[in-house]
Amino acid sequence: MKTWIEIDGKMTDLESLLSVGRRIVTLGRYSEEAYNVVAMEDERMDVFQCQFVRNGEGWKVQNGQWRTDCPKGIRSRLQHACSMCMGRCVNVRPARPTYDWRMPEKATLVNGVEILSEEGVDLKDGDMIEAGSTRLKVAVTE
Numbered sequence: 001m002k003t004w005i006e007i008d009g010k011m012t013d014l015e016s017l018l019s020v021g022r023r024i025v026t027l028g029r030y031s032e033e034a035y036n037v038v039a040m041e042d043e044r045m046d047v048f049q050c051q052f053v054r055n056g057e058g059w060k061v062q063n064g065q066w067r068t069d070c071p072k073g074i075r076s077r078l079q080h081a082c083s084m085c086m087g088r089c090v091n092v093r094p095a096r097p098t099y100d101w102r103m104p105e106k107a108t109l110v111n112g113v114e115i116l117s118e119e120g121v122d123l124k125d126g127d128m129i130e131a132g133s134t135r136l137k138v139a140v141t142e
Helices: none
Strands: 002-007 010-013 024-029 038-040 050-055 058-063 065-067 100-102 128-131 134-141
Touching: 024 065, 050 065
Parallel strands: 024 038
Antiparallel strands: 002 010, 002 134, 024 050, 050 058, 065 100, 128 134
């Protein structure tokens, strides 16, 4: 099964957004402080709005994101090594990262219903995701 989301009028396969060895696609407002796989120019969206997680054959969406802080005060990139210390920081090394769950100021909604738990919501064909003032349509194909 493939799960697609409509971003700026274009359907994108979530699988195509994954970095090698990862199973999370982050979505949030564009910011110099944080790296999001899908960065939106939406002032009502939080920087750490939500994440899409591979869930067996399909995908689920979670309200918030797992993130780590650099000792220098720079929020490191979950998907890629931080360039500020050339990857030598203990918080970005895959062996011992320290992550915290970051909740957005405004909730992520699926079909108008707020995602309440960290477990998230399994995505189905036709679902509508609302994050800030952005609406994303989900399509699932066999």
